[in-house]
Amino acid sequence: MKRHIQKLVSFILILSIICGLGQTAFAAAFTDVSLSAWYAQAVEYVFENGLMSGTGGGKFSPGVPMTRAMLVTVLYRMDGSPAPAKPHGFSDVPSGAYYERAVAWAAENGIVSGIGGGRFGSESHITRQDLTVMLYRYSNFKGYDISAADSLADFSDSSRVAGYARQAIQWAVGAGIMHGDSGRLMPSGDATRAQVAVMLMQFAQNVVNAEPAPAPERNQLQITVNGQSFHGELYDNETAKAFASMLPMTLSMQELNGNEKYHYFDSSFPANPSRPSGIHTGNLMLYGNNCLVLFYEDFTTSYSYTPIGRLDNPTGLERALGSDGAQITFSSER
Template sequence: MESKTSPTGGVTTSEKVVWFDASQYDGLDESCAYVFGGRSFSIYQVGGTGLTLVYDSGSDFEEVTAKYLPEVFNCSNDKITLDNRSGKKGTEPENVTVGTVSGKTYAFIALERIGGIIIYNITSPASASYVNYINSRDFSDAIAGDVSPEGISFAKINGIPTLLTANEVSGTVCAYTLTAKTTTSGSGGSTVTAAYTIAAEAGAGGSISPSGSASVAKSSSKTYTVTADTGYEIADVLVDGKNVGAVTSFTFEDVTANHTISASFKKTVEPAGTAWTNPFTDVKESDWYYSSVRYVSESGLMTGTGSGQFSPQAQVTRGMLMTILHRLDGSPAVSSTGAFADVASGMWYADAVSWAGEKGIAAGYGNGLFGGGDTVTLEQAVSFLYRYANYKGYDTGRTGSLEAFSDAGDTSDYAMEAMRWAVSTGLIKGSGGILNPQGISQRSQIAAILQRFSENIIK
């Protein structure tokens, strides 16, 4: 029942608690207020005559969450409003599992509503004790991060104690690695501490240290150093998929979640005015694309077509453009090839096509074919570059109008947003009020777009 005051007068609705009317049930003491819902975890000893309660966590869950998350205390799993949770279940301990870390036995209890995992040392069940609280939910939004752990499992993966959780509301899965932390108390021993994984990788032309996956204890810091090889410079560094610029170091502070960091590099281009030995007999200094050809040549994005030729008017193919973008990203390794029947492993653009597919930059025609030898229209080239910019975390929010071009209506619907972005950022300029979105891209044109992309977008 619900009323302003409980039958005993000790609990009011302002405290958001729902209670039984004890007079309606046999065996209940009418002098006590009985509330709905369990708010703790209990340990029972199994004996010949039944179960004996040896430990109960009492109000620990409320006290811990109130201490660490006071601004959202008693919130639900789809809201971040303070104390909006029904009084029936509170934090709602949903599941429990047991595991051993460094010879100690621990219980891991999932809290479905406010989220997170509470850890107890239960090596001696009758004297179980609270150890730690892990919560990788992002409270900047109602449903963000890892919300509402429903399933929980403990396993040793490659010898490392790992806690796995399936989060019902966010639809995410967490893997927490656990490390032992030696205590300095008089009794000695150890406690379990959550650790998170930071994965680091670097493209061709440089390195990142430390590389690979590193385990980082909760609330600690980890610094990464990015170094370019001789003849290269840092193009950009991505942290959790967002561009943080061409930084030489980055520190993760107060780590409470898994992270990724990656670095890409580009060949160093000599300053303007420095002499360049032009290797191409068909590119003259008076040509409008001269500086662009120099840029793509010196940066290693495009090479000649043989016999000292650049072939500026030659048409660009899908395979060629994927190779250029792959080089722009530092030519990172790919996990596999052979996704398309017409792109055999070992073909000169096979790795680039696989990379483009992995990063969501380009897909095939939907029939198992990629069409690497097919030519690329301007709107297709711009769309590929737009997706590349999104993948790299560059700003793609600038959009302008195509009204200044008389043939703007020739732009396909799928390419409209990318073309507006390219015009507004100066990547494409058209000629005489003509945009020519369906025109086949030429090598000189792509070289110019890449140079502008480097100057206007990557910076």
Template sequence: MADSRPTNSVGHVYLESESTRVLPNAQVKLTATALDTNYIPMANSNVSLRADKGTIDGNVLTAPASGTVTVTANAGGASAQTKIDVITQPDSISVRQNGKAVSAITLSAGETATLTASAMYRHLPVLGDNKGFTWTVQGNVGTIENGVFTASGSIGSGSVTASLGRISVTVPVTVTARALRTLDGFETSFATATGTRAMLSYNSEMTRVHNGYASARLDYAIGSEGNAYIGLNYAIPSNYDQLNFWVYGDNSGAQLALVTDTGSVNLGALNFSGWKLLTANLSAATAITGMIVSSDTELISAVYLDQLVLSYGGLTDTTAPKLSLQYNAASNTVTGTVKDDIDGAAIPTIRVTYDGKSYTSYTYDQSSGALSITLPAADGAQHRVSVVAGDASGNLSRAGMNAGTSSTTPAFNDMKDHWANDAVAYLKRSGISNGSNGNFLPDTNISRQEFAVLLARYLGSSQDHSSVQLPFADTNEIASWALNGAKAMYSLGIIKGSSDGSGKLYFNPTANVSRQEAVTMLGRLTEKGYAQGALKFTDSSAIQSWAAEYVSTLSEMGILTGFSDGCFRPGGAMTRAQVATVLYKF
């Protein structure tokens, strides 16, 4: 049996390197320990290290650019050696970002990305870091130092290459414009703030919303006491020197100014009504601290603010992201791309719905803009997949498509071979419509009260609205089965009634809902931010002004297509089948 007692006399030296295969200039940790004659480690012995190539600092070897390094450890007349090979011709190189293999990089102008290269030799990893590789950039897309890539200030495409010896790996690089940043969209309800003769409050009345479902209302009172001021508290990150935001003007002529930590920025006169995009030069400011409304005359009024966006270099963005979708029946998946000319692929809003319900089984690659949606198992029915993409400026785009198989089974007895069977089947399985006595009556015109009930069911409104007081003179004519639905839609601002000129409002519950009325109700449910193109129907001039905005929006969204002759027939009645189709696409 070996003696286990310390002898305190050096008999051996143990020497080990972190790896025997390293990259040029790699930092290699060395472990050296003196052992006594009974092979017991000696805590207080002095072990010296030296290398025939490279340099040693403490217990760390900095490898040379090439060759084989012999490291010797000495202690009390005993010594040990180890050899370390510097690999200059690896078998392969790979590049990672945030621990994941990277095949392409998309960055905004001025952004940085830290890349990490690694090498393999004879199926084993080689120790080292980015300093062991030669890094180069192709194209005027930026600079790189030890794997840290900094994108140039202008858009373009090129590549980054990491090489060692004859082996290299190249990663394509795309530089987009620097992404704009949403400072505040006012989508989350907030407590009313009071300033000096001013008040900022949350607004959800959709006619005073430019983007999303909400905005901020700024009430002000200017009198002999002075101007109106409301405090704000927004930090301004570096690289942004401009604020873009929408103002719904009151045409008062008052002056509006933004206050920052470096002074005030005059935004001009409120000499307009409706929405207008304003820009403020932030210069060297690091914070927005308030807003001033001033005038030489006494004023009591209100304006609305929406979608505060940080920008730079005079850039504004009123164009929605580009969105495309494709359905693959074999894999039962929907794939597509989402890109933006200003923000690149860094889209802050991606929403997917499946049969009108929020759906989360999808992936989105911020670098490439690739979108992939994995659908539920096919069930022999047709389903609707819709995607909404929104950029930092609140611009929205929408695409939808059918997925699955068009059903040959009629949803109701009277739906056999009907063109709207798939849409009606959607209403049935979603519990929006159960028909009547086994029939749907697809070609029957739908009344205003029936449409209100369908909308309430579509929204999933199960609340008791019995306490809601309807202002309509014909409320007593609303059927009992439709009363809660009508109250629900009124409380949401979806139905507003019409006047006969005597000052009374009427709902006209049993009257047919016209196409422009139905589209207006749907439009009031739609968040703001979608493009509004010119109306292209042959009878566009017949569309009432109160409906034109909504007809334009839903047409741009792909929900309305009109008739084969190019007309819309705004005053015409809508059939139950047509309503089913619109709700299916909505």
């Protein structure tokens, strides 16, 4: 009996040493992260999963603001660091910068659109609302569930959320990614490295590892020009729904700039314009509230549009449309 007790005590001591070594190893990784800190578990998570590393000298720098370049690099790592297919097009992203490929990937997939003037704002501090917008766009790109939403009524500064970020923050709060502090969201405040670590861990737990959302029903789009048909989809927004209600129809569309055909309607559509990260061949968009635009070339633009739909394989679209005005038939079926 005495021998069994001695073995049990020895096992407990060994187990305690192993657990202690685990905590010591993590504590030693960053001298400025206390094991009792509210963000300690999150820092351990992002560190062990290769999403964030230290800032040098054995420090994590939890209170240092995160830059836009840092965050886009984190998202790029989350996606496995795939090779981008196109250059980023931003004037302030130097060739060879550690975040160059990450920015190109994010711009290509609609996760970032820059800060205007052809600039990405690499070294600018990222605000809490811009952080949330990037996570929201990344989720949409990956097909994660973005249906969660909160009214934000419980937050005293909800009126300070920018219009472009409101839907993203409603989603983040509803999904348990963003909780605020003392009843405040502080949307325009800088996001610190500790805050980013916590949001990334909660994002992984509540969104990435959650049950996948059912695939949305797809509205088919067909465009026929000069006897040639192209197929794609209409997006799930109010503009696309209003457009779909008018189909089928044939429009006389005019040529503009060697990259698009356009048609002005007599009536207006519901619109929610934003500047796209890039225009792609086969994009169907609304300019203003009554100008339908079909693009047949890839390029970047400073103009804002409301997306309506896109073609899956637009190969040959430019040739079919020709260099002058064209008669184009639009049809849709669910």
